[in-house]
Amino acid sequence: MxxxxxxxxxxxxxxxxxxxxxxxxxxxxxxxxxxxxxxxxxxxxxxxxxxxxxxxxxxxxxxxxxxxxxxxxxxxxxxxxxxxxxxxxxxxxxxxxxxxxxxxxxxxxxxxxxxxxxxxxxxxxxxxxxxxxxxxxxxxxxxxxxxxxxxxxxxxxxxxxxxxxxxxxxxxxxxxxxxxxxxxxxxxxxxxxxxxxxxxxxxxxxxxxxxxxxxxxxxxxxxxxxxxxxxxxxxxxxxxxxxxxxxxxxxxxxxxxQLGEEGDRIRALRERLQRQLQSALPEVLLNAPAAADARAPGILNLSFTGVEGESLRAMLPELMVSSGSACSSATREPSYVLRALGRSDELAGASLRLSLGRYTTAGQVDAAATQIIAAVQFLRELSPQGSGAGTAEPLLKDNVYEYPAPAWQRFAHLKHDGRLPEDAEVLTAEADSAAARSLLRLQLRVHGRQVRETRFQAYGCPIAIAVGEYLAERLEADGLDALGAISAAVLRDALEISEDKAHCALMGEDVLRALLQKTGGKT
CATH class of the missing domain: 3.40.640.10 (Type I PLP-dependent aspartate aminotransferase-like (Major domain))
Structure with missing residues (x-):
């Protein structure tokens, strides 16, 4: 860690x-x-x-x-x-x-x-x-x-x-x-x-x-x-x-x-981390004054556009980082500080506060940068706005945020993420959850009643992504018959989705309904 x-x-x-x-x-x-x-x-x-x-x-x-x-x-x-x-x-x-x-x-x-x-x-x-x-x-x-x-x-x-x-x-x-x-x-x-x-x-x-x-x-x-x-x-x-x-x-x-010496060392590490992240990733926004000496040495706060914050943190189980103040984290609300700076709720939620200190090493900074870059690149590609070409999936070992086991298993081991090339056999549907700012795209390659291939892309929390993986998995196994058989209640039961994440199951049901309409309502 x-x-x-x-x-x-x-x-x-x-x-x-x-x-x-x-x-x-x-x-x-x-x-x-x-x-x-x-x-x-x-x-x-x-x-x-x-x-x-x-x-x-x-x-x-x-x-x-x-x-x-x-x-x-x-x-x-x-x-x-x-x-x-x-x-x-x-x-x-x-x-x-x-x-x-x-x-x-x-x-x-x-x-x-x-x-x-x-x-x-x-x-x-x-x-x-x-x-x-x-x-x-x-x-x-x-x-x-x-x-x-x-x-x-x-x-x-x-x-x-x-x-x-x-x-x-x-x-x-x-x-x-x-x-x-x-x-x-x-x-x-x-x-x-x-x-x-x-x-x-x-x-x-x-x-x-x-x-x-x-x-x-x-x-x-x-x-x-x-x-x-x-x-x-x-x-x-x-x-x-x-x-x-x-x-x-x-x-x-x-x-x-050791005030002066320690401050200089920590500031240099912070600048090293910022350079690595902003050089490897486009659209990474600094939430602080640009001048290095206008900030305390150890704090780096960045917003990552194009990713959902909860999924970003879930993909960094080896990093002990924060998305805001520890004293207000119980609310699970986007940082009121970043919102006061003019950041949207979405960007405030997709921010990391990376704070360095006395025992931080250059090796730790480099390892952290590597993990953050991989997670951001993966989530951006997974998003419906991504190319769908995919990147190397980060290895997720620890379910540190204690997501339900069936949901975590799918989020941590995606097999159906990506995008199918559009042709006559491919059906595509999208659904969103406006309140949670989530989006799910599901694609099927259909031949007769068979679903030969499925792919999904999602922007949202780990549960939303797990819903996409579960739907792609079921449809590939059961064919078009699954379109009418899977409801929000079925999704909640299968993935052990809690009440506060019920919108993810409803989004899954909505995307199935959209696909059902494209098949003429026949299952």
């Missing part, structure tokens, strides 16, 4: 793991950092050392770092806490349509409480331009919340330019820096942001620990969102997890030590 999903999470660095282990031992590492005895003091010293390490990576002071459970909590605390402290429930906030869900969902909740929000639409490159923010400012604007680096496209927003101007206007600035910290230089001595969110597991630290930078001078004030105990300067109560915090600190220290 090749892991290319570093933007979703990163593996724990071995040095980070080694730093954490002593704090999981029962003899000396389990003390509560809030306790005043020797074990507590020892744990507290480790927590404060880690706080200094996180602060050093960000160019902040240690007292400005507040521990949280991760970026989602940091973003909630920053936005809700700042507005609540200021008593500005009905204030105006500026954000964008491409923020992380933990920002967007927080703002949408606050809108139900009276908050007014302007959601900026990015340029086609995925960048929020300073002019857009300036134009959206109002006298009652209390907060601007923007991400530094977009988690899907890698586009870098001009937060440094914006923050100074917003501070002069008395507007609080919150930056989601989860994809920036440890990837590009972050210096809060130069960036006058009031609040900044980071997370450990995006930079080779443990999951379940994050931090919120809260500026001391001038002081950004927050109302706590978790009460009880008054920990973290009263802003975030709860017993601190020493082992996770130590791991976060170690991860930040490692990131700071």
């Amino acid at each position: 090749i892991y290319l999903d570093y933007a979703a999470t990163t593996p724990l660095d071995p040095q980070v793991r080694a730093a954490m282990l002593p704090w999981l031992e029962t003899d000396a590492g389990f003390g509560n950092p809030a306790s005043d005895h020797a074990l507590g003091r020892r744990a507290r010293k480790a927590v404060e050392a880690a706080r200094a390490q996180v602060a050093a990576l960000l160019g902040a002071s240690a007292e400005e770092i507040i521990w949280t459970s991760g970026a989602t909590e940091s973003n909630n605390l920053a936005i809700k806490g700042a507005l609540e402290f200021r008593g500005r429930a009905n204030a105006h906030v500026i954000s964008s349509r491409i923020e992380h869900k933990s920002v967007l969902d927080t703002l949408r909740y606050l809108e139900t409480q009276g908050l007014r929000v302007t959601y900026l639409t990015p340029a086609a490159s995925g960048v929020i331009e300073p002019e857009q923010v300036r134009a959206a400012l109002r006298p009652d604007t209390a907060l601007v919340s923007l991400m530094w680096v977009n988690n899907e496209t890698g586009a870098i927003n001009p937060v440094l330019e914006l923050a100074s101007e917003l501070r002069a206007r008395g507007v609080l600035v919150h930056i989601d820096a989860v994809q920036a910290a440890g990837k590009i230089a972050v210096d809060l001595a130069q960036l006058p942001a009031d609040l900044l969110s980071v997370s450990a597991h995006k930079l080779y630290g443990p999951k379940g620990i994050g931090a919120l930078f809260v500026r001391k001078r001038p002081r950004a004030r927050l109302s706590p969102q978790i009460h009880g105990g008054g920990h973290e300067q009263g802003m975030r109560s709860g017993t601190l997890a020493t082992h996770q915090i130590v791991g976060f600190g170690a991860a930040c220290a490692l990131a700071a030590a």
